[in-house]
Amino acid sequence: MKFKRIFLVLYAIAATQLLSAEIVFAMGSSSDTTKAEKPANPAFAAGKKFIDQKNWDQAVQSFSAVVKTDEKNADAYNYLGFANRQLDKMDDAFAAYGKALTINPNHKGANEYVGEAYLKIGDLQKAETHLAKLDDICTFGCAEYTMLKRAVAEFKKENS
DSSP, rough: OOOHHHHHHHHHHHHHHHHHHHHHHHOOOOTOEEEEEEEOOHHHHHHHHHHHHTTTHHHHHHHHHHHHHTTTTTTHHHHHHHHHHHOOOHHHHHHHHHHHHHTTOOHHHHHHHHHHHHTTOHHHHHHHHHHHHHHHHOTTHHHHHHHHHHHHHHHHHHHO
């Protein structure tokens, strides 16, 4: 009887942890908010709106303004890289992703986006390096890992 009670308690704990992991996974996004993000920063908020509107030039201007005053904002560098990638300014994109990853090597969004950038220039090996990094970061899986994994699979399919 005592064994059955212990088993039920352990089962309940495991089920709760699994449910918590599913909720966290469902809430995941590529932005990977860090403590450096300051939602009150009007340039950051404007940049996010420009990203949503696919207004890449304005997004670059906004996030460039953010990083001038907040050099440790990995999220702003990540978005700056994303906008530059959309403009095919790959050198600028890689520079911004590099700064984001220097600030926070475990930034899920930056690892995903730089992996996608490497695919855009045809460097599968470097994209897979960032996919492996996300696999390490995302113990129970995350949206960024899933997205990059799909992009790598599509790249391999198109280039085989």
